[in-house]
Amino acid sequence: MPVTDEAIEKIKAMIVSGELGPGDRLPKEADLAERLGLSRSSLREAVKALSLIRVLDVRQGDGTYVTSLEPALLLDTLGFVVDFHRDDTVPSFLEVRRILEPAATAMAALAMSDAEIVALREVLDGLGAEPTVEALVAHDLDFHRRIAAGSGNPVLRSLLESLSAPAARARIWHGLTWEGAARRIREQHRAIYDAIASRQPEVARAWATVHIAGVEEWWRTTPGSADGVLSPTESNEPGRP
Structure with missing residues (x-):
């Protein structure tokens, strides 16, 4: 094992064992290096990597x-790391969303406070009648982030947040090429909201699955989407969903 990796593992072991906890200060470099049987240079590299x-x-x-x-x-x-994805991996990210997001939506139907549901309704009502692609994407991101936060699970929320970058790109192409995208997104978001507001987790889960599966199907079947670039002739209404 390379000495830097060994140093990382030793510091990790101190944290996992509880010897060092959140907010604790590490011993002085010289003392810690001697204690762990490491050179100061390998310890510095380990600290840099862990930071x-x-x-x-x-x-x-x-x-x-x-x-x-x-x-x-x-x-x-x-x-x-996710930001470095290649376009041919987008379907994999969408598959992960299809697994995680319906679960978060079902949890949100039970865990969201009344105030959070009211705020979600305001996001839903805030989308204009003829939104630009940028406005549609911003609305979609905000809507789903609020639901992920409302799930009450910080790990699930963070995982979904990490998937936002590739998902956002897919949503942009989706808005540019899917005829009636704004209307469909609005209708599906409304159905998801209604299920959450009425505290029906399985209905919320089902609508979230339908919503995400629609984007996934679009990506798999639209010419040019796998390359991440769609020519004007491949777009139904360039610049408008």
Whole structure:
């Protein structure tokens, strides 16, 4: 095992065992290196690597601390990695959404507060009669993020948030090429909202599945979508859903 990897594993073991907890300060570099049987250079590399993935927080002039280790913080790195997806992997991301998002929607039907449901209704009502593609995408992202947050599960919320970048790109092409996209999205969002507002988790799950499966089917069957670029002749109404 490379010495840096060994150093990472040893620091990880200290955190997993509970010896170091969220917010704790690491011992001084010289002391920690001697204690773990590591060189100071390999320890520095390990600390640098763990800070990049938000496990450690290096504060200049103060020391190195374990972060809060909250899911949203740790999974933020996943979103960074997801941004490097290739267009031919979009179907895989959509499949993951089809698995996770209906579950989050069903949970939201039980967990969302009345105030959160009212706010979701305001998002739904805020979409104009003839939205631009950009407005439609922003609306769609906001609608689904609120539902993910309303699931009450921070890990599920963070995972869905991490999938937003590729999903957003797919939604843009979806809006450009799917005739009547704004109307269909509005109708499906309304059905999802109604199921959540009436506290019907399985109905909410079913509508979320239909909604996401529609985007997935569009991606698989629309010429040019796998390349991530659609020519004007392939678009029903360029610039407008």
